[in-house]
Amino acid sequence: MENSKRLSLEDVNQLFTTWRTERNHKGRIPDELWEAAVALSRHYSVHLISKTLRVNHSALRDRITIHTQKENTLTKPSFLELPSPSSSSISECHVEMENRNGERIRMHFTGEIDLDLLALSRDFWTGKP
Numbered sequence: 001m002e003n004s005k006r007l008s009l010e011d012v013n014q015l016f017t018t019w020r021t022e023r024n025h026k027g028r029i030p031d032e033l034w035e036a037a038v039a040l041s042r043h044y045s046v047h048l049i050s051k052t053l054r055v056n057h058s059a060l061r062d063r064i065t066i067h068t069q070k071e072n073t074l075t076k077p078s079f080l081e082l083p084s085p086s087s088s089s090i091s092e093c094h095v096e097m098e099n100r101n102g103e104r105i106r107m108h109f110t111g112e113i114d115l116d117l118l119a120l121s122r123d124f125w126t127g128k129p
Helices: 009-022 031-042 048-053 059-075 118-125
Strands: 092-098 104-110
Touching: 009 031, 009 048, 031 048, 031 059, 048 059, 092 118
Parallel strands: none
Antiparallel strands: 092 104
């Protein structure tokens, strides 16, 4: 369900209510409604969404997990090129980071570091190269 504006929990609940009253027989929830419910997970808990929309908690949680994994796969940087040091001054730096997905990065630098570690960290946390 692609809308230019973000739907609220009340909006999605109305979509589910309309679908339930207009359908002729019991059937599967349309993918568009599932997508709208999954999109709510950025702002509401799975419990609140499933209770309000009257959908199976486990089914919703599983769809949210699959959606999150797809998002992480699409935005995950595959390679980040670092400039090589040009000076032979002896300094040393160790950097270790772990994001909330459990992805880790460990770096050890020797010599002059001509690198913006703040920008590197920000790119790692946001998943943008």
